[in-house]
Amino acid sequence: MIGQRRQATEQEFQGDCVLDIVHLEDVTKLFGEIRAVDGVRLDVQEGEILCLLGPSGCGKTTLLRMIAGFEKPTAGRVWLSGKDVTAVPPERRNTALVFQNYALFPHMTVFDNIAFGLKVRRWSMREIRSAVHEVLELVGMPGLEERWVQQLSGGQQQRVALARALVVRPSTLLLDEPLSNLDAKLRMQMRSHLKSIQRQVGITAIFVTHDQEEALTLGDRIAIMHEGKLVQLGCPREVYTCPNCTFVASFIGQSNCLQGQVEEKEGTRTLVLDSGERVSLPAEGPADGAALLVLRPEQLGLTSSDNPPQGLNALPGTVEHVNYLGEMVYYEVRLVDGTMMTVAEYGGELHGWKEGDKVWVTWPQDTGRVLTT
């Protein structure tokens, strides 16, 4: 298996196909009884940003530390740029890690912080000066070489941490929740800045976050982890619109779940809800058995008519809460069987539903994702 992989990678180097910079082969990490990472297989392609997303404790940092070489897998293998590096120490892997708390040297200037890795690599002072100058331009902090790091704002410190990682020209940049200490506005600015730097340099990046919005906006692809396992991998639109399990459906975005049994008659699928009501299902999904229909709030609409237009499903309910968020309004509607549905509407003045209104929750019959339970 290992031999096969090496051969395939050499072919990739010679051909035009996209190279997997990082290749994880059933990587597992146990800490005593704790299965922190459980059989993760993952390929990261050259030049992409892959976001590792998942709740606290699901194994994101442990996985990143195994790629960097700070943690040894209990089982499985780590490949970087076509080489098996499972037994290679961190300083001999071509990766750079950026930490949540920046981990800058407080008693040093910006220049010395960034130059540190280059001095270790025995670059000449002239080369170091030029590289530090260039990377400070890149992160938008030209001329700040002589500042002490304590004299910098949080956002500036984050940029120095990024510069320090980039300056050694790693093939893969590993970022562990690097923006989580910044306030919301700065975080959004840094997100765009980071993405444009990554595109400019063309570096491969693995970005750990537990913030789904950050993953959706930043990632070319998102790998979702749950209890040590990689549960779904795909581009942001794919994981949002086609979650492959209830965990992903509930973790990414808001979702409404209707539970029932699938029935198929003459090619048409129906979900018979536990309440006895019937709704039509999209063509894709199981043909029978217990299932969940997952619907996003923006896929739903509200009407006062019990005669919805053809092609729409409709279930009756009562508006229980109205959450006004400026351009969006979220209505929480209690269905007759007690299920709560969240319905999103742009510019809610349009209908202006009020608490207590009797409504029908509607959605196109070919909408939603059906998951087996």
Ligand SMILES: Nc1ncnc2c1ncn2[C@@H]1O[C@H](COP(=O)(O)OP(=O)(O)OP(=O)(O)O)[C@@H](O)[C@H]1O
């Ligand atoms: N050195 C260690 N010794 C023992 N258990 C550990 C160690 N490091 C991590 N763990 C455990 O492994 C699991 C995964 O931890 P990890 O830090 O990778 O999670 P995470 O997804 O990065 O979480 P967070 O979002 O909170 O940073 C957790 O249960 C954690 O307690």
Ligand SMILES: [Mg+2]
């Ligand atoms: Mg972590």
